[in-house]
Amino acid sequence: MTGKIVKGIAGFYYVHVPNKGIYECKAKGIFRNRNEKPLVGDKVELDILDDNNMTGNITSILPRFNRLVRPAVANVDQAVVVFAVTDPEPNFHLLDCFLVRMMYEEVPVIICFNKDDLADEDRINELLKIYEKSGCRVLTINTGVTDDADEDAKKDCYDKLYGLLEGKTTVLAGPSGVGKSSIMNMLCPEANAQTGVISEKLGRGKHTTRHSEIFCIGGDSYVMDTPGFSSLTPPPIEASELGKYYNEFTDGDICCRFLSCIHKDEPDCGVKERVADGRISSVRYEGYLYILEEIKKQKKW
Ligand SMILES: Nc1nc2c(ncn2[C@@H]2O[C@H](COP(=O)(O)OP(=O)(O)OP(=O)(O)O)[C@@H](O)[C@H]2O)c(=O)[nH]1
Numbered sequence: 332m333t334g335k336i337v338k339g340i341a342g343f344y345y346v347h348v349p350n351k352g353i354y355e356c357k358a359k360g361i362f363r364n365r366n367e368k369p370l371v372g373d374k375v376e377l378d379i380l381d382d383n384n385m386t387g388n389i390t391s392i393l394p395r396f397n398r399l400v401r402p403a404v405a406n407v408d409q410a411v412v413v414f415a416v417t418d419p420e421p422n423f424h425l426l427d428c429f430l431v432r433m434m435y436e437e438v439p440v441i442i443c444f445n446k447d448d449l450a451d452e453d454r455i456n457e458l459l460k461i462y463e464k465s466g467c468r469v470l471t472i473n474t475g476v477t478d479d480a481d482e483d484a485k486k487d488c489y490d491k492l493y494g495l496l497e498g499k500t501t502v503l504a505g506p507s508g509v510g511k512s513s514i515m516n517m518l519c520p521e522a523n524a525q526t527g528v529i530s531e532k533l534g535r536g537k538h539t540t541r542h543s544e545i546f547c548i549g550g551d552s553y554v555m556d557t558p559g560f561s562s563l564t565p566p567p568i569e570a571s572e573l574g575k576y577y578n579e580f581t582d583g584d585i586c587c588r589f590l591s592c593i594h595k596d597e598p599d600c601g602v603k604e605r606v607a608d609g610r611i612s613s614v615r616y617e618g619y620l621y622i623l624e625e626i627k628k629q630k631k632w
């Protein structure tokens with residue numbers, strides 16, 4: 332029998348088998364020997380141990396379409412990276428690093444700024460403007476959790492997001508406290524995911540979600556809720572390659588004097604010209620310089 336791992340906790344894997352339900356499984360020793368660990372999202376073969384208690388053994392992992400390291404999940408079609416417009420304030424370096432990582436993994440990303448009820452229109456337009464040329468679709472929503480939330484606005488947000496998720500397996504990723512689990516609950520109230528409050532002292536989330544978990548939001552549409560992350564390392568690329576991961580920099584009209592230009596200290600750099608005249612967002616460019624340094628540091632090890 333085959334199923335899909337929807338959750339893994341403390342050595343147990345919860346495997347969903349269509350029309351039967353969720354089996355609590357152990358992975359047999361073969362995985363440990365092969366250094367192969369089942370991941371949430373994996374399609375697996377299982378032997379049923381007990382149909383009444385819904386227990387089984389995972390005997391093999393079917394070939395993976397892809398796998399992500401952070402968050403650790405397999406077989407995703409796309410990622411929705413969630414940041415809050417505020418509370419917590421968006422960390423653009425972290426967001427940009429996530430985008431570079433996903434591009435490296437060839438996983439399309441939708442950028443979702445949540446909690447748009449907490450910001451005015453100017454701020455929202457500013458955020459949209461930063462990412463408008465990133466090559467990602469960008470949207471702003473709120474999950475309607477506040478007491479004065481308007482039902483129509485809530486329905487609009489649901490529709491906006493649902494339309495992008497239909498028929499796909501999507502991972503919700505982002506820092507703690509931005510509202511990933513709240514989005515999960517908006518999409519699928521049965522998920523009943525636990526949500527947390529922002530720490531007043533630290534101004535960030537408290538890592539309410541501890542394990543990745545998949546929910547079916549209707550038909551063959553699946554969404555994975557994942558724990559928040561607070562730091563990310565760039566993918567293993569050369570500093571000279573980073574520019575390729577910035578859609579804004581790869582416009583055919585951009586011309587740098589040096590072919591090997593990394594758009595940092597070189598003269599006659601087309602990218603820097605566009606940053607200076609505002610055609611490339613300075614936030615994106617600063618993020619680029621930051622990740623460039625991270626890559627150089629990584630290389631030293
Ligand atoms: N104002 C406002 N608050 C929201 C919105 N969405 C979520 N929140 C609140 O933000 C806090 C954090 O939400 P969670 O859904 O737990 O955040 P998370 O991203 O799952 O966090 P981790 O599980 O720690 O990674 C909760 O207090 C939510 O009620 C929104 O659209 N607007």
Ligand SMILES: [Mg+2]
Nearest residue numbers: 511512539540
């Ligand atoms: Mg959560």
Ligand SMILES: [Zn+2]
Nearest residue numbers: 587592594600
């Ligand atoms: Zn250049």
